Amino acid sequence: MGDCGAPGDVNSNVLVSRSTGDAQLDKAVWQWLSWDKNQKTKEQIESLLQAGKHRELRERLCCRLSFGTAGLRSAMGAGFCYINDLTVIQSTQGIYKYLERNFSDFKQRGFVVGYDTRGQVTSNCSSKKLAKLTAAVLLAKDVLVYFFSTYVPTPFVPYAVQQLGAVAGVMITASHNRKEDNGYKVYWENGAQITSPHDKEIIKCIEECVEPWSGSWNENLVDTSPLRQDPLQKICDSYMEDLTKICYHRELNVQSSLKFVHTSFHGVGHDYVQLAFRAFGFQPPIPVPEQKDPDPDFSTVKCPNPEEGESVLELSLRLAEKEGARVVVATDPDADRLAVAEQQENGCWKVFTGNELAALFGWWMFSCWKENCSQDADVGNVYMLATTVSSKILRAIALKEGFHFEETLPGFKWIGSRVKNLLDKGKEVLFAFEESIGFMCGTSVLDKDGVSAAVVIAEMATYLQGQGLTLAQKLVDIYEIYGYHISKTSYFLCHEPATIKRIFERLRNFEGPESYPRCCGAFSILHVRDVTTGYDSSQLNHKAGRAAAAVLQVLPVSKSSQMITFTFQNGCVATLRTSGTEPKIKYYAEMCALPGHSDRSVLEEELQKLIEALIGDFLEPAKNGLTWRSA
Known part of the structure; x- marks a missing residue:
């Protein structure tokens, strides 16, 4: 979780008398109580400590946010794996450090900050406040900040990064997620969301800068600093x-x-x-x-x-x-x-x-x-x-x-x-x-x-x-x-990472070790592509990797999430994957017919049967305790 700050904070005395018996957790609790200046989230951790809820403390404090398909996203609340004032400050400090290493003109070119209208009273947390703290970290380091004076659509941030020639930008949003969530979406100088290696390197820099710097908590800098510009x-x-x-x-x-x-x-x-x-x-x-x-x-x-x-x-x-x-x-x-x-x-x-x-x-x-x-x-x-x-x-x-x-x-x-x-x-x-x-x-x-x-x-x-x-x-x-393309997409909720892992590992060892399914119900499988492991049965060496092609490209390996695609003998393509932003196992299935093969009802019936087999044989909802989207 990073090094402890200097001892002497009043809360450290509270912590000593209420040790959890776990040195790593004690250190994380001490850090939180020492660094967090948001009274609401600080009290949440203090309450858990006093109630002896060590398991929940461990879940909140002993892991950190990581970049998914849409940046950092989690529930608002106290903890190093939640979205809150402190984790946004830490994330921005890490980004500052990474950008300073990569751009000699970072401070002059500037950084864009936008936000939506989310908020949570119980944590005194809102998108605008998180955006102000994001700006404060950078303004305190003499970086030009383009801070929107009101809420904007997410697309305005990547657009502004390109139009203003900024080195990067952040949008505080959780998009369409439930009301409890918020997020931190990062855009690079090209106007696109960050991908590897930037995301991994930024995480490393965040871990090197976990203690808030002097000035990082000063959200009023947005209103007083001459380095803040409103690009609205x-x-x-x-x-x-x-x-x-x-x-x-x-x-x-x-x-x-x-x-x-x-x-x-x-x-x-x-x-x-x-x-x-x-x-x-x-x-x-x-x-x-x-x-x-x-x-x-x-x-x-x-x-x-x-x-x-x-x-x-x-x-x-x-x-x-x-x-x-x-x-x-x-x-x-x-x-x-x-x-x-x-x-x-x-x-x-x-x-x-x-x-x-x-x-x-x-x-x-x-x-x-x-x-x-x-x-x-x-x-x-x-x-x-x-x-x-x-x-x-x-x-x-x-x-x-x-x-x-x-x-x-x-x-x-x-x-x-x-x-x-x-x-x-x-x-x-x-x-x-x-x-x-x-x-x-x-x-x-x-x-x-x-x-x-x-x-x-x-x-x-x-x-x-x-x-x-x-x-x-x-x-x-x-x-x-152009040919009928009949598709169906849905999902199951699963809040247990171990269950998700078990489901996908079973598919990778379906008919023995390292043996993928050859059929699903009555439907024969032609090819399997596992983007998580890099396996692709359609390639000569059974390995996935980007290849130049006029129409379709072989995809690179992506170990950060679970995703397996099955191509069936009947022309259907079906994918099972985990969501990058929510506790979901999604399925996608599509029947692709050639022009002239226009009996839509036959295609729909075939697709429905295949989806039922896919869910029953591969996901096993009842056995794995999965909740269907409409439940």
Whole structure:
């Protein structure tokens, strides 16, 4: 946990009389009580100590946060593995140390800090306060800090890093997680989330800087330091101007009679989505009044994740029916994801999956490119990307249309870094996505962006209305042309890491030591790819590693999470993986049919049978105590 500070703190006397009997834990408790200046979280540790709750103290104090698919993310509260004032200070000190080593002009180029609207009264913890402490650490070290004066969408931070030429940036957010959580998302100078080796090296630097420095607790520096600048107006204006680069039918938008409803899920999205619609020539969407303003309790939804579908979109859908709006767009609390629902002719609502929206976005972005590109434009220079657990529909479009498609590991940090690499090589990237409703339209922001996606889908719906089509009808057209891609994604909750490990180790030793399954129920398995261990049965040497290919890339090893993909004889691809941000085991399964094989009901029936076998044979929910998402 790092070296103890100097003895003599008043709490050290309390600790001596209440030793836990564990030297490592005693040291960690002493450090916390010595360093934490937040009275609420300090009292939480003192209470646990006085109550003799040593196991909980050990869980809170004897491990540290690590970078997952979306930075540091955990519950708010006391402890070195929670998000709180002290761990944010420690993380920022580590980042300062790492950036100082890597950039000689770090202090002059500066650092961007943004935040959402989360908060927890019991820990006196809020995103804005954590952002102020992040800024304080850097301002105390004479670093120029671009600190937003109010809450912003997550995409504004990576956008600002690039626009302002900063060396890095942090967004304080837990995105769509439950209200108890918060997070610390780090962006590199290229505008993409950090990946290895930066994440591992930053963790090392954090461990070298665990004791707060003089000035690190001075959150008032944000209001008094001449080194603090507010980038809000400049970045907002520039972002909205850049947004018009992917507006292709402004004249239709201005004249459109189509109405839209928008919900921001009690988060940051309302003001920015309104501005984005205006930038495209639309009348602003109708907001859901109960969900328009920030509310850290997310009081009108059981969970602030629009990916959960119709159950959490209830207020939006009822308002849309009342207002005669056919399309609902929903941004998650930090406005980097987008859900879309459309009312069908029978009055029912279709909530599109992330994969279905990607089919629409992919078709749209390529069609607009083709319509507007110069005569000498080379389609072979055009790229689209997706994470490996997402639909292969972009691959099918790419094969027919002649552009390139690539896959990355799960998480937009991998997409952002790869897109920047392609741009640096002179390539043109039109679109990228992950199935969990994360979309990147254009390359102004190298991360998923719900604000831009919302207005692009509005323009698409407006254009299609002029063609006498709905979004749902166009989706069927796309599948008829490029082949049906029927996918299902869900998850089980599992709060026991040992259980998760046991499930995946069983799959790796299914028919004996180091022997993966050859079938799942009645379905024969053609290939197995285990990204965690580096095994890939489709490769000659059975090893995974990045290989150049026009359409698909072999993925690198990623030991930080569990992920196994099965390719079946019938054309289905199914993946089991752990979430990088929540206690979930996710499954993804997709049937990919060739163009002309359009009996959707047969494909759906086959997929459902395979998923039932996958869950029953491989996950064994009853035996392993797993809770299904709807329970």
